[in-house]
Amino acid sequence: MTKSYEEIPLTPISDSPSTMNMTGLWRAFRPVVDISRCKKCTLCWKFCPDGAITLVDGVPVIDLKYCKGCGICAQECSAECIVMVPEGAE
Amino acid sequence: MTKTTIPEEEFTYPGSTGCPGCGANLVMRYLLKGLGDRTVLSIPACCWAVMPGYWPSNCLKVPILYTAFEATGAGISGLRAAYDAKGVKDVTVVGFAGDGGTVDIGLQALSGAAERQTDAIYVMYDNEAYMNTGIQRSGATPWGAWTTTTPGGATKNYKHEPKKDIMAIMQAHGIPYAATVSVAHPEDFVKKAQKAKSLKGLRFIHALSPCPPGWRMSPQLTVEVARLAVDTHLFPLYEIDDGRLRITRKGKGTPVKEYLKIQGRFSHLDESQVDSIQKTVDERWAKLLKRESEGA
Amino acid sequence: MxxxxxxxxxxxxxxxxxxxxxxxxxxxxxxxxxxxxxxxxxxxxxxxxxxxxxxxxxxxxxxxxxxxxxxxxxxxxxxxxxxxxxxxxxxxxxxxxxxxxxxxxxxxxxxxxxxxxxxxxxxxxxxxxxxxxxxxxxxxxxxxxxxxxxxxxxxxxxxxxxxxxxxxxxxxxxxxxxxxxxxxxxxxxxxxNPELKIEPGKAMGxxxxxxxxxxxxxxxxxxxxxxxxxxxxxxxxxxxxxxxGREYGGLLDTYRCDDAEVVLVAAGSTAATAKDVVDAMREKGQPVGLARLRAFRPFPHEEFRALASKVSGMGVLDRSYTFGAAGAFYTEIKASVYSCQKRPVMKNYIAGLGGRDITPKILEKIFEDIQLTAKRGGGDEVEWVDVAGLPRRWR
The missing domain is CATH 3.40.50.970 (Thiamin diphosphate (ThDP)-binding fold, Pyr/PP domains)
Structure with missing residues (x-):
């Protein structure tokens, strides 16, 4: 929504977290984690370019609102427990 | 709590508008893990001028001063002077620029900042071409690479010139610290960022930043290709601390063709060209080992 | 001190x-x-x-x-x-x-x-x-x-x-x-003390x-x-x-313009010289004035419009030029006064480029040229002053 010139600062100063950008909508492939095989190596978390993975007790939780589906987590997973599946597929 | 090998605290938010698999996202993420929240960034025109998102979005938990393309060296000098004048302490001033903004259009300002011994860290994230504008060659594009301005064609006009050696250029300025880092080795990366932070003067960090669209490869290979760059000795990890060179990761000595073959930008190279790259890499690696052993 | x-x-x-x-x-x-x-x-x-x-x-x-x-x-x-x-x-x-x-x-x-x-x-x-x-x-x-x-x-x-x-x-x-x-x-x-500034700890871009x-x-x-x-x-x-205790006349510093029939607009040091020329010509009974452009931005539109309504001739001296057009001061002033009910005859003088002296004598001739142009009701709009090879040398 375009803001009136009266509502904006003098110059564009960005002060809001980028979590407003639903970059998960870009995704063509979705990471699916088989938690039962996870070795808690944390590599998926470490190499996620978007910081879209958080660790809960060492196990990844992928935030699909932001995951762009690059597949680095699946590529780097030491237990090979992440697979990329086409969006829309089960 | 699982123990992580790099600091768990994040200084980036999800929702950056970088491409899927962007190496430059990882560079920023690791850098800030090493530097912490008292960091002020000066960012010129480059992918990272766009990646924080449209106003009012910022994917970083630290402030950013956007500047003109060639102005990073001047920007960090201005910020540091203002904080000194105002008595603002405990602030890490960082210039964060791409390869074109560093080795080409921004080289003069960077050289000036280094000569003036500006108290700041300068990070070049090197995706080896003008990627934000759509993959045009830069002075940091390696020999033999395809880009949209070295498109090959009937005359085989690929990049004919070797990559500019920015580490040597920076070392020639007599700066206190220079290091290469890789997104495949975050622990080494964070450690070097922390070390740079602890020093004074102009510190320089050269980060290889794989670019899936520009390097013509699939996005899941970003970390793998960065790892191969180190393992093949094509992009060795080292630091020059007060003039002394130390290699921080020796790499396996994997043949360079393993690195080249997963990138479409090198797919046109024939065997003899690959051999010639291998020869250059071997020579440079031998020189680096020699420099390390001589303590220079 | x-x-x-x-x-x-x-x-x-x-x-x-x-x-x-x-x-x-x-x-x-x-x-x-x-x-x-x-x-x-x-x-x-x-x-x-x-x-x-x-x-x-x-x-x-x-x-x-x-x-x-x-x-x-x-x-x-x-x-x-x-x-x-x-x-x-x-x-x-x-x-x-x-x-x-x-x-x-x-x-x-x-x-x-x-x-x-x-x-x-x-x-x-x-x-x-x-x-x-x-x-x-x-x-x-x-x-x-x-x-x-x-x-x-x-x-x-x-x-x-x-x-x-x-x-x-x-x-x-x-x-x-x-x-x-x-x-x-x-x-x-x-x-x-600006409202917003870039400082550590505040995540603003x-x-x-x-x-x-x-x-x-x-x-x-x-x-x-x-x-x-x-x-x-x-x-x-x-x-x-x-x-x-000092002032300089706002954005458009007018000198003996109140009862002037023609005025010259100039900026910088030339204006100081022109004020002396105005004094000399006034002594000879010539009703001329000088308007010193102090601010090119913000542009003194209202000041120019007020001045234009009072005079029959306005010369503008530009110590610069715009290829394919007139001097920038001239085009802006002219545009500014265009919608005035009563507007003067205007003429642009390009002078003093590259440090060429703009002498009192040249300025006096410029004033006389404005007077003449105003009397005629118009003429050439842009004239380069003191260029060797042109018919009029002004010296």
Whole structure:
């Protein structure tokens, strides 16, 4: 929504977290984690370019609102427990 | 709590508008893990001028001063002077620029900042071409690479010139610290960022930043290709601390063709060209080992 | 304290009196003695500022932009090729709404190489969003720097300004100058304290990307600020007069224009010469006047319209030119007065490029030419003055 010139600062100063950008909508492939095989190596978390993975007790939780589906987590997973599946597929 | 090998605290938010698999996202993420929240960034025109998102979005938990393309060296000098004048302490001033903004259009300002011994860290994230504008060659594009301005064609006009050696250029300025880092080795990366932070003067960090669209490869290979760059000795990890060179990761000595073959930008190279790259890499690696052993 | 000093020293004393906190500058003839003097002030401890010896004018302005964004009052000085090298970042400074103050020692552009005065460099920066103040004396240079900081840093303005000295004629000529007491300047000009500045711990991105659906609103705001700077400047000058006892006639300094039949518009040091010519011609019974363009931006539209309604002829002297058109002052003034009910016959004189002297004799001939043109009701609109090979030499 375009803001009136009266509502904006003098110059564009960005002060809001980028979590407003639903970059998960870009995704063509979705990471699916088989938690039962996870070795808690944390590599998926470490190499996620978007910081879209958080660790809960060492196990990844992928935030699909932001995951762009690059597949680095699946590529780097030491237990090979992440697979990329086409969006829309089960 | 699982123990992580790099600091768990994040200084980036999800929702950056970088491409899927962007190496430059990882560079920023690791850098800030090493530097912490008292960091002020000066960012010129480059992918990272766009990646924080449209106003009012910022994917970083630290402030950013956007500047003109060639102005990073001047920007960090201005910020540091203002904080000194105002008595603002405990602030890490960082210039964060791409390869074109560093080795080409921004080289003069960077050289000036280094000569003036500006108290700041300068990070070049090197995706080896003008990627934000759509993959045009830069002075940091390696020999033999395809880009949209070295498109090959009937005359085989690929990049004919070797990559500019920015580490040597920076070392020639007599700066206190220079290091290469890789997104495949975050622990080494964070450690070097922390070390740079602890020093004074102009510190320089050269980060290889794989670019899936520009390097013509699939996005899941970003970390793998960065790892191969180190393992093949094509992009060795080292630091020059007060003039002394130390290699921080020796790499396996994997043949360079393993690195080249997963990138479409090198797919046109024939065997003899690959051999010639291998020869250059071997020579440079031998020189680096020699420099390390001589303590220079 | 009364001292004898050049225009360049007046600039340096102006920056010192204004307590600039960061100076980033690169030397260029004939600006050098400004930065030398400032380096002396900083080195001796007389001035509490950080001096960044940058490697180019582009970096000088870029460093000022960064420092000003971090909340420091900044100053720089340049000339000619230095100013035009800055062009990109001049635009940046104004759109980032940074109240940077700079002296430009106005000098011709090469080729041919010339280190002497004309206004091509300054006029070419018309659209950068900077205020431009042309000065006719060294005292005015010093005073205008102090006033400029106050205008620029006003909440409703927040735009940069350049103070323009004519190369050598002001920059290297000594005149008596009153250097005001620091406490009085401090009472007039409070420390710079912007609402928002870049500082550690505050995750703000300054100057980020906006979509086409939001860009124009930012530009509109800047345009409003430049418009509002007009009245703000007049108020600041009034206050300046109360404190320091000096004033310079607002944005358009009119001299013996009230009952004038024809007037000449000129900027910078030429205007001072022209005032003497007006006096001499008045003694001979010629009803002529001089309107000194002090501010090219903010542009004194209303002042020109008021003046135009009163006179039958208006000459405009441009010490610069626009290829394929007339001088920039002329085209703007003419556009400004076009919708006046009663408007004068107008003529543009291009003179004094590359340091060519604009002598009292030439100015007198220009006045006579305006009178003649007004009587005729028009004629050639643009005339180059004192060019060898042209039918009329003016000398």
């Amino acid at each position: 009364r001292m004898v000093m050049t225009g360049n020293y007046a600039s340096a004393y102006g920056a010192k009196a204004s307590r600039a906190e960061v100076i980033a500058a690169y030397p260029i003839t004939p600006q050098t003695s400004i930065v030398e003097k400032l380096a002396d002030f900083v080195s001796s401890g007389e001035m509490n500022a950080k001096y960044i010896p940058v490697e180019s004018e582009h970096s000088a302005m870029a460093a000022c932009i960064a420092a000003e964004t971090a909340g420091a009052r900044t100053y720089t000085a340049t000339s000619s090729h230095g100013l035009t090298l800055m062009h990109e970042v001049l635009m940046w400074a104004s759109a980032a709404r940074l109240p940077i103050v700079m002296t430009n020692v106005s000098r011709a552009m090469a080729p041919p190489w010339s280190v002497w005065v004309d206004h091509m460099d300054s006029v070419a920066q018309r659209d950068t969003g900077w205020m431009q103040f042309f000065c006719e004396s060294n005292q005015e240079v010093l005073d205008t720097i102090i006033m400029a900081y106050k205008v620029c840093e006003s909440r409703g303005v927040m735009l940069p300004a350049m103070i323009i000295e004519d190369a050598f004629i002001l920059s290297h000529t000594s005149e008596p100058v009153d250097v005001p007491d620091q406490e009085i300047v401090d009472s007039f000009l409070p420390p710079y 300054f100057g980020s990307l906006v979509r086409p659906d939001q860009y124009m609103e930012f530009r509109y705001k800047a345009m409003q600020a430049m418009r509002d700077a007009h009245d703000r400047f007049l108020r600041v000058e009034k206050e300046f007069k109360q404190v320091f």
